[in-house]
Amino acid sequence: MRVSSSSRPAPSGRAPAAEPVRGRRRLREFVELPYTLHGRDPCFVPPLRGDCRRLLDRRRNPFFAYGDVELFTVRRGGRVAGRVAAVDNPRHNDVHGARDGFFGQFACADDPSVARELLDAAGRWLRGRGLRTMLGPVNFTTNEECGVLVDGFGTPPSVMMPYNPAYYPGLLESCGLAKAKDLWAWEGxxxxxxxxxxxxxxxxxxxxxxxxxxxxxxxxxxxxxxxxxxxxxxxxxxxxxxxxxxxxxxxxxxxxxxxxxxxxxxxxxxxxxxxxxxxxxxxxxxxxxxxxxxxxxxxxxxxxxxxxxxxxxxxxxxxxxxxxxxxxxxxxxxxxxxxxxxxxxxxxxxxxGMEHGWTLEDNSAVNRYLESAGCTHSKTYRIYGRDL
Structure with a gap:
């Protein structure tokens, strides 16, 4: 899944501010960030912290039997302002004949410089493993939560669907990421x-x-x-x-x-x-x-x-x-x-009410069927990408 982009950010010429997550205290900060950033947003549904820790636990998450992840945070004023996970999923690449890397667990203040440092750090880690493209957000496979909400703000997400404020798409695009695929949710x-x-x-x-x-x-x-x-x-x-x-x-x-x-x-x-x-x-x-x-x-x-x-x-x-x-x-x-x-x-x-999805934007057979059954396209989630 190659994704071209003509607007990749130029190197800043300074040492990256993103830090790998090491130790329990830094992991706790990583987990807590979405609650800190979005806790007052009426559409934010606070996930159970135990579920968040399970996803990141190498002993409890079967993904780690074949895949690998590196976590990064960026600080501003001594506090964590953004987080990301760089994800290497060899099974995906074997199935699709690709050399894709992924980013996930993305949470960020409305600060393009923080987002850039996070995604550049994830990109360097993936590139160091021989991967050519970075796609995301994906946590850590497309069978889990994935995508950034780009359309359909104003209502909370349904179970097992992600949520983000409306400034996230702009943050990602400011880092040189472009649309790779849209995922649709349907109502009715x-x-x-x-x-x-x-x-x-x-x-x-x-x-x-x-x-x-x-x-x-x-x-x-x-x-x-x-x-x-x-x-x-x-x-x-x-x-x-x-x-x-x-x-x-x-x-x-x-x-x-x-x-x-x-x-x-x-x-x-x-x-x-x-x-x-x-x-x-x-x-x-x-x-x-x-x-x-x-x-x-x-x-x-x-x-x-x-x-x-x-x-x-x-x-x-x-x-x-x-x-x-x-x-x-x-x-x-x-x-x-x-x-x-x-x-x-x-x-x-x-x-x-009932939400269906997600479906791929270009899965015309399924999307036509849902329309014929009286459903309406209610939300759009986007997978972004850029070449490494």
């Missing part, structure tokens, strides 16, 4: 399926002898591996997609299990073979602010109690996965799955 499609969709769904189920069922909690691991079977095939060949390792997928499934409702996971099978999946999650971001970034405080589960009480008011969902294996795509199975998913969302009582 949570009402009762129309008669046309219902008719197509019934025909697909009959003609393919299709069975659509919910996730079986008693067979959770096996069903989630069926989800992975579809995921690896349906997204194969998509821009930026690299299949998760079994360890990565198991770790993600374990995190999702705490918030997942089995009825919101629909598996479509033909003769017992999984061929399509639709996975939606309750929008935990509606409740997360109540925890204030921590499940425990002073050894007491104060945040957990607050989160549990706030979770009772969740009325939205996010459609995280929706895909069909390639050889059955376009044969009505998508419609059958979508209709069943709508029914499941309504049956579960979520009537406050």
């Amino acid at each position: 499609g949570h009402g009762a399926p129309g008669e046309r969709l219902a008719r197509i769904a019934r025909h697909a189920e009959r003609s393919h002898q299709l069975t659509v069922r919910s996730l079986d909690p008693g067979d959770f691991h096996a069903d989630m591996m069926r989800v992975k079977h579809v995921f690896d095939r349906a997204w194969q060949g998509n821009w930026g997609f690299t299949p998760m390792t079994d360890a990565e997928f198991t770790a993600v499934a374990g995190r999702l299990r705490a918030v997942m409702e089995p009825g919101l996971v629909q598996l479509a099978e033909v003769a017992g073979e999984p061929v399509a999946v639709a996975l939606a999650l309750p929008d935990l971001n509606q409740a997360l602010p109540a925890a204030r970034g921590r499940l425990t405080r002073f050894g007491l589960p104060i945040g957990l109690v607050r989160l549990s009480l706030a979770a009772r008011r969740i009325d939205r969902v996010r459609g995280v996965l929706f895909g069909v294996v390639p050889h059955l795509s376009g044969r009505g199975i998508e419609t059958a799955l979508f209709a069943r998913g709508q029914e499941a969302v309504r049956a579960a009582g979520y009537d406050g």
Whole structure:
């Protein structure tokens, strides 16, 4: 994925101010920065600090079994003003025949000089590993949070989607980064399926002898591996997609299990073979602010109690996965799955809206389908890049 840019910043001629993160205190500062910068933004949803530390933990994050990361911060006036992670993902490069590096975990004050020092430091580290292009933000693969919000400000993000203030795109562009790919979020499609969709769904189920069922909690691991079977095939060949390792997928499934409702996971099978999946999650971001970034405080589960009480008011969902294996795509199975998913969302009582995505801006088949189902393009997230 080569990205050309004619506006790369010239070297400043002075020693870089970005510092590698070393030691617990510096790591704590790295984790805390988004709360400090954006804590008063009404659209900022404070993530759980434990989740942030897990992502960076080389012992707990399966990404580090094959990839590597270097963290950097920049200080102004003795305080951290920006942070970034330089990410080397060899699996991505093996799959795509590329020499791409990534940056992620980007958080920055509205100061172009800080952003430039961060991204130059990340670029030098990646270039030293023989990589030619820097793309991001990606944390640390496209299967996790990625992209910078460039359109659709004014509402908080849905669960597992990033958020940033409106000045971030300008910061990145001031550092010579240019658009590599846009990712779209969609709103709608949570009402009762129309008669046309219902008719197509019934025909697909009959003609393919299709069975659509919910996730079986008693067979959770096996069903989630069926989800992975579809995921690896349906997204194969998509821009930026690299299949998760079994360890990565198991770790993600374990995190999702705490918030997942089995009825919101629909598996479509033909003769017992999984061929399509639709996975939606309750929008935990509606409740997360109540925890204030921590499940425990002073050894007491104060945040957990607050989160549990706030979770009772969740009325939205996010459609995280929706895909069909390639050889059955376009044969009505998508419609059958979508209709069943709508029914499941309504049956579960979520009537406050539904976000779908993200989808690639140039995935015309999926985007046309969502439009035909009554969804509207609501937010745009951008992956930036520049040559190293």
